[in-house]
Amino acid sequence: MEMKTSATRPAALPEPTMYRILIVIGFVHLLNDSIQAVVPAMFPILESSMGLTFTQLGIVAFALNATASLAQPLVGWYTDQRPSPYALPIGLCFTFVGVIGLAIAPSFWFIVASVILIGIGSATFHPEGSRVANMAAGGRRGLAQSIYQVGGNGGQALAPVITALLLVPLGQIGALWFTIVAAVAIGLLVYIARWYAQQKPVIAKKKNGKIPRTQTRRKQPARKLFIFSIILLVFLVFARSWFQAGMTNFYAFHLIENYGLTIQEAQIYLFIFLAAGAVGTFCGGPLADRFGKRNVIMMSFLGAAPLTMILPHVPLFMLYPLLALIGFIIISSFAVSVIYAQDLFPGRIGMSSGLIVGLAFGMGAVGSIGLGALMDMAGITNTMIFIGALPLLGILTVFLPSDQRLERIHEEGAD
Known part of the structure; x- marks a missing residue:
C-alpha cells in the first residue's frame, strides 16, 4: 500500500x-518603467523651458x-551569488528621491543627478524582478x-500619454505626481520581497542541482560558441534598443518639425508605437514557443526593417498603422531575447537578464548621445533616416545557433 502511495506522489508533478x-x-515593472520612460518623454518640455540642446538631452539620456x-x-552577477529580496523596495526608494529632484531641478546638472538616482533604482529592480518572474514561472x-x-x-x-495629459499642462513640476507611483511600487515590492524571502531555501537547494555542473562540463568548442552567441545577442539587442531609444527620445521632434504637430499630438504617435510594442512583447513568447526563439528574434528585425526605412518619408495619415506595425514587430523579441540568453547561461538568471535588459538595452540608449550630436549637426530628418536603417543589422541573427542546436549541446553536456 505504501509503495503504491509513493508512486503516485509529487516527483512527477510540475511546480505551479x-x-x-x-x-x-x-505591474510593478509597469510602474517602474513608466517613471523611467517619463524622462525622455519630458525632453520637449525641458528643451523649451530650460533651453537644453539636443546634445545635452542626449547626456541626460546617457546618465x-x-x-x-x-x-x-x-x-545580476552579485544577486546570482547572494539573492537579495529586500533590494527591490530599497532600490525604488532611490527612484522616489530622484523623481522629486527631477520635478524641482533648477539646472541641467541637477537634472543629470536626479536621473542617476532614478537609474539606480531601476538597475536594482530589473535583475531581481526577472528572478522573481523565473521563480514564479513553474513550468x-x-x-x-x-x-x-x-x-x-x-x-x-x-509615458507619452502622461506627458500629454499631465506634464505639458503642468510643466516640469508635474513630475511630482510620479512620487505617488513610486510609493505604490515600493509598497508592492515589500509584499514581493516577503514572498521571495520565503523561497530562498528552495533556491539554495536548486543551486546544488544539475545546471551548474552542466556548465562546468561544456567542451571547449561549445564554450566558445556560447561566448560568441552572447556577444552577438548583446550587439543585436543594442541595435534594437538604439532604434527604440532614437524613437522615444527624438521622434517627437521629427513629428513637430515635419508635420507641424504640437507636443501633445506627437506624444500620441509615440504611444501608438510603444503600446503596439507592449502587445508584441506579450505575443513574442508564444510565437517563440511555436517557431523558435532565434527565428522570432530574426523576424523582429528583418520584418520591421522595410517599414522603419520608409517611416521618415510617409504622409501623416499613414503614421498610425505604420508605427503600430513597427512597434509590434520589432519589440516582439524583447522577452524572447531574455529567455534565449538564459538558455545560453542556465542558472545565471540575474546576469542573463542584466546583460540583455540592462547592458544591451542600455548601450542603445547610450547611443542617444551620438544621435543627439548627429541631430545637432545633420538635422532631424537625416538622423531619423539613420535610425530607420538600424534594424537591417538583424541579418546577423543567422549566426546565432538554433534552438535545437542549443538543446543538443546542453544534452551532450549533461551526459
Whole structure:
C-alpha cells in the first residue's frame, strides 16, 4: 500500500505557476518603467523651458541609462551569488528621491543627478524582478517572462500619454505626481520581497542541482560558441534598443518639425508605437514557443526593417498603422531575447537578464548621445533616416545557433 502511495506522489508533478506573483511583479515593472520612460518623454518640455540642446538631452539620456541599464549585469552577477529580496523596495526608494529632484531641478546638472538616482533604482529592480518572474514561472517560463516584460513595455507606452495629459499642462513640476507611483511600487515590492524571502531555501537547494555542473562540463568548442552567441545577442539587442531609444527620445521632434504637430499630438504617435510594442512583447513568447526563439528574434528585425526605412518619408495619415506595425514587430523579441540568453547561461538568471535588459538595452540608449550630436549637426530628418536603417543589422541573427542546436549541446553536456 505504501509503495503504491509513493508512486503516485509529487516527483512527477510540475511546480505551479504563481500567477498572483507574476501579475504583481509585472505591474510593478509597469510602474517602474513608466517613471523611467517619463524622462525622455519630458525632453520637449525641458528643451523649451530650460533651453537644453539636443546634445545635452542626449547626456541626460546617457546618465539615466548608464545607471539604469549598464549597471544591471553587475547587480545580476552579485544577486546570482547572494539573492537579495529586500533590494527591490530599497532600490525604488532611490527612484522616489530622484523623481522629486527631477520635478524641482533648477539646472541641467541637477537634472543629470536626479536621473542617476532614478537609474539606480531601476538597475536594482530589473535583475531581481526577472528572478522573481523565473521563480514564479513553474513550468511556464516563456509566459512568465512575457507577463513580466510586458509590464515594462506597458509602462514605457504610458509615458507619452502622461506627458500629454499631465506634464505639458503642468510643466516640469508635474513630475511630482510620479512620487505617488513610486510609493505604490515600493509598497508592492515589500509584499514581493516577503514572498521571495520565503523561497530562498528552495533556491539554495536548486543551486546544488544539475545546471551548474552542466556548465562546468561544456567542451571547449561549445564554450566558445556560447561566448560568441552572447556577444552577438548583446550587439543585436543594442541595435534594437538604439532604434527604440532614437524613437522615444527624438521622434517627437521629427513629428513637430515635419508635420507641424504640437507636443501633445506627437506624444500620441509615440504611444501608438510603444503600446503596439507592449502587445508584441506579450505575443513574442508564444510565437517563440511555436517557431523558435532565434527565428522570432530574426523576424523582429528583418520584418520591421522595410517599414522603419520608409517611416521618415510617409504622409501623416499613414503614421498610425505604420508605427503600430513597427512597434509590434520589432519589440516582439524583447522577452524572447531574455529567455534565449538564459538558455545560453542556465542558472545565471540575474546576469542573463542584466546583460540583455540592462547592458544591451542600455548601450542603445547610450547611443542617444551620438544621435543627439548627429541631430545637432545633420538635422532631424537625416538622423531619423539613420535610425530607420538600424534594424537591417538583424541579418546577423543567422549566426546565432538554433534552438535545437542549443538543446543538443546542453544534452551532450549533461551526459
